[in-house]
Amino acid sequence: MAFNRTTRGSLSDEQLLQYNRDGYLVLEDLLNDADMEPPRQAMMDEVSAIADALFEKGLITDKMEGEPLKYRLAKLFDGLTDQHFLQFGRSWRNRTPGYFHLLSNPKIIDAVESFIGAEIFASPVYNTRPKVPRVAAGAVPWHQDKSYWPDSNANPVITVWISFVDATLENGCLHIKPRTQNSKLLEWHAESYTGTSYTALHEHQLGSRETVALPVKAGTAILFNDRLLHMSTPNNSDHVRWSVDLRYQSTDQDPMPQHGSGFLARSAKFPERVATLADWLEGRPEHAAHP
Numbered sequence: 001m002a003f004n005r006t007t008r009g010s011l012s013d014e015q016l017l018q019y020n021r022d023g024y025l026v027l028e029d030l031l032n033d034a035d036m037e038p039p040r041q042a043m044m045d046e047v048s049a050i051a052d053a054l055f056e057k058g059l060i061t062d063k064m065e066g067e068p069l070k071y072r073l074a075k076l077f078d079g080l081t082d083q084h085f086l087q088f089g090r091s092w093r094n095r096t097p098g099y100f101h102l103l104s105n106p107k108i109i110d111a112v113e114s115f116i117g118a119e120i121f122a123s124p125v126y127n128t129r130p131k132v133p134r135v136a137a138g139a140v141p142w143h144q145d146k147s148y149w150p151d152s153n154a155n156p157v158i159t160v161w162i163s164f165v166d167a168t169l170e171n172g173c174l175h176i177k178p179r180t181q182n183s184k185l186l187e188w189h190a191e192s193y194t195g196t197s198y199t200a201l202h203e204h205q206l207g208s209r210e211t212v213a214l215p216v217k218a219g220t221a222i223l224f225n226d227r228l229l230h231m232s233t234p235n236n237s238d239h240v241r242w243s244v245d246l247r248y249q250s251t252d253q254d255p256m257p258q259h260g261s262g263f264l265a266r267s268a269k270f271p272e273r274v275a276t277l278a279d280w281l282e283g284r285p286e287h288a289a290h291p
């Protein structure tokens with residue numbers, strides 16, 4: 001499905017054209033340090049909780065408290081196993097204020113509005129990805145996002161992937177196959193080598209489109225269609241490739257409550273129903289979507 005120009009939003013006609021044609025769009029430097037600070041704080045809090053847990057279990061003797069976010073988790077898990085890492089989840093979906101600030105950031109919502117207009121639902125499917133060096137679950141196999149919500153009448157969901165450090169070939173940036181977003185939902189399987197059962201496609205299902213690597217600077221957003229083929233490579237660096245992937249759709253689509261509660265992020269028709277931080281923290285269903 002191609003998006004028509006809506007009356008508002010921050011993107012140019014050219015950018016819309018590119019998204020419709022290629023299935024993705026890179027918005028360089030969309031977020032600045034001030035935008036990224038609340039979610040960074042949420043990430044740091046979670047890392048501190050993990051350090052405490054590892055310390056209490058006797059798995060580490062140094063909580064690496066002086067280390068910056070970029071390195072701390074890498075140093076904590078240096079010498080531990082994939083299983084130790086996976087005890088804390090391969091990606092996180094914490095309902096803490098930092099993520100509400102990010103999910104409702106006007107720069108992101110303005111971009112999404114260009115595609116779907118001003119009735120915008122922030123999906124419950126969002127992930128913080130601490131891609132720790134050499135942990136197998138960090139590398140995500142080729143897949144289409146829609147394989148995670150195959151039966152939902154949510155079509156197409158827009159993924160907004162944002163790097164919180166510079167994403168490079170070495171630390172495992174995103175790779176995509178442009179112009180594959182018009183393919184049907186391919187039959188996927190659950191992979192069995194990372195310990196997380198990612199949905200995955202076989203090599204022979206990938207077709208002949210070229211693969212494009214997308215190294216990007218911290219604060220850059222990559223928007224893509226939920227049928228676009230994409231993956232990411234292992235992290236062979238000495239630091240964590242931090243990223244988040246957020247998702248948005250129009251409010252007349254399935255809010256996918258089986259994944260948690262999302263929230264009404266913007267509404268020209270019902271501005272009084274737009275979720276506040278308190279609504280979101282409580283997971284109030286009346287703010288999950290229009291009745």
Ligand SMILES: O=C(O)CCC(=O)C(=O)O
Nearest residue numbers: 129140145161232243245
């Ligand atoms: O961040 C990654 O490495 C993979 C992200 C991804 O597959 C997604 O956002 O759907």
